[in-house]
Amino acid sequence: xxxxxxxxxxxxxxxxxxxxxxxxxxxxxxxxxxxxxxxxxxxxxxxxxxxxxxxxxxxxxxxxxxxxxxxxxxxxxxxxxxxxxxxxxxxxxxxxxxxxxxxxxxxxxxxxxxxxxxxxxxxxxxxxxxxxxxxxxxxxxxxxxxxxxxxxxxxxxxxxxxxxxxxxxxxxxxxxxxxxxxxxxxxxxxxxxxxxxxxxxxxxxxxxxxxxxxxxxxxxxxxxxxxxxxxxxxxxxxxxxxxxxxxxxxxxxxxxxxxxxxxxxxxxxxxxxxxxxxxxxxxxxxxxxxxxxxxxxxxxxxxxxxxxxxxxxxxxxxxxxxxxxxxxxxxxxxxxxxxxxxxxxxxxxxxxxxxxxxxxxxxxxxxxxxxxxxxxxxxxxxxxx
Numbered sequence: 001x002x003x004x005x006x007x008x009x010x011x012x013x014x015x016x017x018x019x020x021x022x023x024x025x026x027x028x029x030x031x032x033x034x035x036x037x038x039x040x041x042x043x044x045x046x047x048x049x050x051x052x053x054x055x056x057x058x059x060x061x062x063x064x065x066x067x068x069x070x071x072x073x074x075x076x077x078x079x080x081x082x083x084x085x086x087x088x089x090x091x092x093x094x095x096x097x098x099x100x101x102x103x104x105x106x107x108x109x110x111x112x113x114x115x116x117x118x119x120x121x122x123x124x125x126x127x128x129x130x131x132x133x134x135x136x137x138x139x140x141x142x143x144x145x146x147x148x149x150x151x152x153x154x155x156x157x158x159x160x161x162x163x164x165x166x167x168x169x170x171x172x173x174x175x176x177x178x179x180x181x182x183x184x185x186x187x188x189x190x191x192x193x194x195x196x197x198x199x200x201x202x203x204x205x206x207x208x209x210x211x212x213x214x215x216x217x218x219x220x221x222x223x224x225x226x227x228x229x230x231x232x233x234x235x236x237x238x239x240x241x242x243x244x245x246x247x248x249x250x251x252x253x254x255x256x257x258x259x260x261x262x263x264x265x266x267x268x269x270x271x272x273x274x275x276x277x278x279x280x281x282x283x284x285x286x287x288x289x290x291x292x293x294x295x296x297x298x299x300x301x302x303x304x305x306x307x308x309x310x311x312x313x314x315x316x317x318x319x320x321x322x323x324x325x326x327x328x329x330x331x332x333x334x335x336x337x338x339x340x341x342x343x344x345x346x347x348x349x350x351x352x353x354x355x356x357x358x359x360x361x362x363x364x365x366x367x368x369x370x371x372x373x374x375x376x377x378x379x380x381x382x383x384x385x
Contacts, residue, residue, distance in 0.1 A: 004128065004129075004132065004373070005128060005129040005132070006126050006127065006128045006132075006373055007126070007127055007128075008124055008125070008126050008127075009124065009125060009126075009127055010121060010122060010123070010124055011102075011120055011121050011122070011123045011124070011125055012118075012120075012121030012122070014085060014090060014095070014125065014127060015083050015084070015085045015090075015095060016083070016084045016085065017058060017081035017082075017083060017117040017120060017121075018076075018081060018082050018083075018084055019060075019078065019081060020037070020050070020060070020075075020076030020077045020078045020079065020080040020081065020082060021050055021075075021076070021077070021078055022077065022078045023036055023044075023046060023048075023050075023075050023077060027046050027047075027048055028044045028045070028046055029045055029046060029047060030044075030045055031045060032044070032045030032046040032047045033045070033046075033047050033049075033073075034046055034047065034048065034049045034071065034073050034074055034075060035070070035071050035074050035075070036074070036075045036077060037057045037068065037070060037074055037075065037076050037077060037080055037082075038059075038062070038063075038077050038079055038080065039059030039060065039061060039062040039063040039064065039066060039077075039079045039080055040059055040062070040063035040066045040068070041057070041066070041068045042068075043077075046075050048075060049073040049074055049075055050074070050075045050076060051070075051073070051074060051075075051076065051082060052072065052073045053072065054069070054070055054071070054072050054092055055069075055070045055074070055076075055082045055083050055084070055092070056068070056069060056070065056082065056083040056092070056095060056096050056099060057069075057070050057074075057076055057080050057081075057082055057083075058080065058081040058082070058083065058099065058104065058115070058120075059079065059080060059105075059115070060078075060079055060080050060081050060114060060115055060117075061079040061112060061113070061114040061115075062079050062112075062113075063105075064104075064105060064107075064108035064113045064114050064115045065103075065104030065105035065106070065107060065108055065115050066104075066105065067096065067099045067100050067104065069092075069093075069096055070082065081115075081117060083095065083099075088130075089130055090127070090130065090133065091130060091133040091134055091137055093137040093141070094133035094134075094136060094137050097136075097137070097140055097367060097370065097371075098125055098127075098371060100367065101364075101367045101368070101371055102123060102125070104120065107119055107120065125371065126371060126372070126373065128373070136370045139370070140366060140367070140370060143363075143366055144363065144366075147359050147362060147363055150355075150359055151356060151359050154352045154355040154356050154359070155352075155356070157348070157352050158349055158352040158353070158356075161345045161348040161349050161352065162345065162349065164341075164345060165341055165342055165345040166295070168338070168341050169290060169293070169294055169338065170294055170295055170296065172290075172334055172337075172338065173290075173291060173294050173296060173297075173324060174296075175324075175326075177324040177325060177326045178324070178325055179322040179323055179324050179325065180322075180323055180325050181319065181320045181321065181322065181323070182276065182318065182319055182320065182321040182322075182323045183319035183320070185278060185279055185282055185283045185288070185323055185325065186276065186277050186278060186279055187277045187278075187279045188279075190238070190277040191238070191277075192274055192275070192276050192277070192315060192318060192319050193238050193239060193274065193275060193315055194239065194250060194269070194270075194271045194272070194273060194274050194275070194315060195209070195236050195238075195239035195268050195269035195270055195271055195273060195275065196209055196228060196232060196233070196235075196236045196239070196268055196269070196270050196271060197236075197271045199226050199228050199232075199270060200228060200229060200232055201229075202226060202227060203227050203228060203229055204227060205227070206227035206228045206229055206230065206233075207227060207228050207229070207230050207232075207233040207266065207267065207268055208222075208225055208226075208227055208264075208267045208268070209225070209226045209227065209228045209233070209267065209268045209269060209270055210225065210247065210267065210268070210269045210270065210273055211225075211226065211269075211270045211272055211273065212249045212251065212252045212256060212270075212272045212273060215247050215248075215249050215256035215257070215258055215269075215273055216256050216258065217255060217256060217257060217258070217293050218257070218258050218289060218290075218293065218342075219258055220258055220260075220261070220264070226270075228268065233268045236268060238275075239268055239269050239275045240266065240267070240268055241260045241264050241265055241266065241267045241268065241269070241275070242260075242265050243260055243261060243262035243263070243264060243265045244259065244260060244262070244278070244280060244285050245259070245260045245275050245276060245277050245278070245285070246258075246259055246260075246275075246276040246278055246285050246288050246289050246292065247259070247260055247269060247273055247274070247275060247276070248273065248274045248276060248292060248318065249272060249273055249274075250272065250273065250274045250312055250313040250314075250315070250318060251271065251272035251312040251313075252272055252312070254298075254301070254302075254305065254313070255293070255298060257289050257292045257293050258289055259285045259286050259289050260275075272312075274313075274315060274318055276288070276318075281328075282325070282328070283323070283325060283331065284328070284331045284332065284335060286335055287331045287334065287335055288323065290335075290338055291323060291324060292321070297321065300321060300322065301313055301317075301318070301321065304317040
C-alpha cells in the first residue's frame with residue numbers, strides 16, 4: 001500500500017470485462033439513436049441498446065486492446081469487451097486513463113490478434129481512493145484538453161505548410177508553355193514501361209526491386225524493399241535502372257513519383273512502377289517529377305486510370321501525358337526556386353512533427369505521473385499551442 005490510501009491491486013479486482021454481442025444487420029441504422037461499437041470505436045448506429053450505463057469499450061479482436069469511452073447507452077459488438085465496475089470505489093474516467101496507460105494492444109496474441117481478459121485481469125495497478133481519482137481526472141482532463149488544442153494547431157500548421165508548397169507548384173506550372181506527349185521527351189533507345197511481373201521468393205542479397213510502397217512523392221522509402229534473384233532482374237533488363245530515370249506509380253497506390261538516384265543503378269522495379277527514361281538534354285528529370293506530381297497532371301492521369309478493385313494507368317496512356325517543355329535554362333531556374341520553397345516547407349514540417357511528438361510524450365508523462373502518485377499540481381497545466 002502506498003501513502004494516502006493508494007493500493008496495488010490486480011486489475012481483475014477493479015474491473016470486469018464483459019463480452020459484447022453480435023447485432024443483426026437489419027438492426028443497424030445510419031441515423032440510429034445509439035452507437036454500435038467495434039474494436040476501435042463507433043462503427044454504426046442502432047435504435048437498440050445492449051447496455052445503459054457509460055462504460056469503456058476495449059477491443060477484443062481485430063484492433064485488440066484499443067480503448068474508447070462509450071455513450072450512456074450503446075451496443076458493443078462481439079469483437080469487444082465493455083467494462084463494468086463498482087462505482088462506489090472507482091471513477092469511470094480514471095479507469096479509462098488507467099487502461100490507456102497499460103498499452104493493452106501489446107497483449108494481443110494469435111494469427112487474428114485477440115486479447116484474453118484473464119491476461120488483463122492479471123495486470124497490477126496502483127489505485128487511490130475515489131476522491132483522489134476524481135482529483136487526478138480533473139487535472140488530466142484540463143491538461144489533455146490543452147494538449148488536444150495544441151495538437152490540432154500543429155496539425156493545421158503542418159497541412160498549411162504542405163498546401164503552401166502545392167499551391168506554389170501549381171502556380172509555377174500554369175504558365176502556358178508548349179506541351180509534348182511524355183513519350184517524345186524520352187531517350188531514343190529506351191521506352192516507358194513497367195518492370196518485374198512476379199517478384200518471387202525474397203533473396204536477402206538479391207537485386208533491390210522497388211514497389212509502390214517504396215516510390216513516394218519526390219523520394220524513395222526503402223522500408224520493406226524487396227530483393228529478387230539477379231536472373232529474374234535480367235529477364236526485365238528494360239527496367240534495370242541506370243540512375244536519373246523518373247519512377248511513377250501506375251498501379252494500386254497512385255501519386256508516387258520521384259527520380260532514381262545514381263546509387264540506384266542496377267536496381268529494378270515491379271510491374272506497379274513505370275520507368276520513364278527522360279532525355280536529360282531536353283527535360284530535367286527532377287523538373288519532370290515535379291510536373292507529374294502536380295494536381296493538374298494527377299487529374300489528367302486520374303481521367304485515364306482503369307479498373308475497379310485494382311486501379312491502374314496503362315503504359316500507353318502514360319506515354320501520352322501532356323508535358324510542358326520550357327527552355328532548359330528556364331527549367332533550371334524553376335527547379336532552384338522550387339527546391340528552395342520545398343526545403344523551407346520540409347523544415348517547417350519537421351518542426352511541427354517534433355511538436356506533435358513532444359505533445360504525445362507530454363501526455364504519456366502526465367499519465368505516468370498520475371498513476372505513480374506524483375501528480376500533485378493543483379493549478380493549471382499550461383500547454384503551448
